[in-house]
Amino acid sequence: MRVLITGASGGLGAAVVEQFLAEGCQVAGVARSWTECDERFQRISADLTSEEGSARAVAEAGPVDALVHVLGGFAGGEPVATASQLEWDRMLKLNLGAAFHSFRAVLPGMLERRRGRIIAVGSRAGVEPVAGLSAYGVSKAGLVHLVRTLALELKDTGVTANIVLPSIIDTAANRAAMPGADASKWVQPESIAKVVSWLASDGARDINGAVIPVYGEA
Numbered sequence: 001m002r003v004l005i006t007g008a009s010g011g012l013g014a015a016v017v018e019q020f021l022a023e024g025c026q027v028a029g030v031a032r033s034w035t036e037c038d039e040r041f042q043r044i045s046a047d048l049t050s051e052e053g054s055a056r057a058v059a060e061a062g063p064v065d066a067l068v069h070v071l072g073g074f075a076g077g078e079p080v081a082t083a084s085q086l087e088w089d090r091m092l093k094l095n096l097g098a099a100f101h102s103f104r105a106v107l108p109g110m111l112e113r114r115r116g117r118i119i120a121v122g123s124r125a126g127v128e129p130v131a132g133l134s135a136y137g138v139s140k141a142g143l144v145h146l147v148r149t150l151a152l153e154l155k156d157t158g159v160t161a162n163i164v165l166p167s168i169i170d171t172a173a174n175r176a177a178m179p180g181a182d183a184s185k186w187v188q189p190e191s192i193a194k195v196v197s198w199l200a201s202d203g204a205r206d207i208n209g210a211v212i213p214v215y216g217e218a
């Protein structure tokens, strides 16, 4: 199986890459930039918030059986009344726009081959609003809606689209940002990666349009 993983250098993305490599898959990973070399998988540098960047990344990766769209970013803290327009625009572009472009870039090939899996990473905040996280929450709610819409459109095509919703993930970045928090309740990146890889497996071929919470003990 050949898999394209966006956000592949991030806290969760790196674990998703490791999971697919451990299963013997061919992996192509996308991020805007890469600092280290790793011969085990193809590293693609592209900004996926543009249609052009997404199209180029998918062309570089070649035909893939699955797209795992991990890419996303977090911002928040201000209520709607005072939240910045800049942050609103950035969250929608990053968490929703990049998914739209990435899905559209892989879909023609998957539809032609009548085979493919699209697996997106959303967030619990996309189905459970959090005060102060309007832009992030709306962008992730939009992603859930986009994936569910896509799943309806993909009926009988051999291609499926599903989304997993992590709660707080136990990443180095979160540990550094929240030193006093109880990290034992956070979900492990490896645990989410296993759910994602199962969704890409043959055993999940009949699952389409699923919105799967992966909350750990939170």
Ligand SMILES: NC(=O)c1ccc[n+]([C@@H]2O[C@H](COP(=O)([O-])OP(=O)(O)OC[C@H]3O[C@@H](n4cnc5c(N)ncnc54)[C@H](OP(=O)(O)O)[C@@H]3O)[C@@H](O)[C@H]2O)c1
Binding pocket: 006, 007, 008, 009, 010, 011, 012, 013, 030, 031, 032, 033, 034, 046, 047, 048, 049, 070, 071, 072, 073, 074, 094, 098, 121, 122, 123, 124, 165, 166, 167, 168, 169, 170, 171, 173, 174
């Ligand atoms: N961390 C959490 O607690 C948590 C909770 C719920 C949901 N999630 C979701 O889980 C996913 C992964 O989170 P994470 O914590 O692993 O994120 P992360 O560590 O910040 O990683 C983000 C990844 O996306 C890439 N990226 C960012 N902007 C990009 C762009 N414009 N074009 C291409 N690549 C880009 C980054 O690489 P470059 O910077 O080099 O581009 C990096 O590989 C996200 O969708 C996030 O919303 C995370």
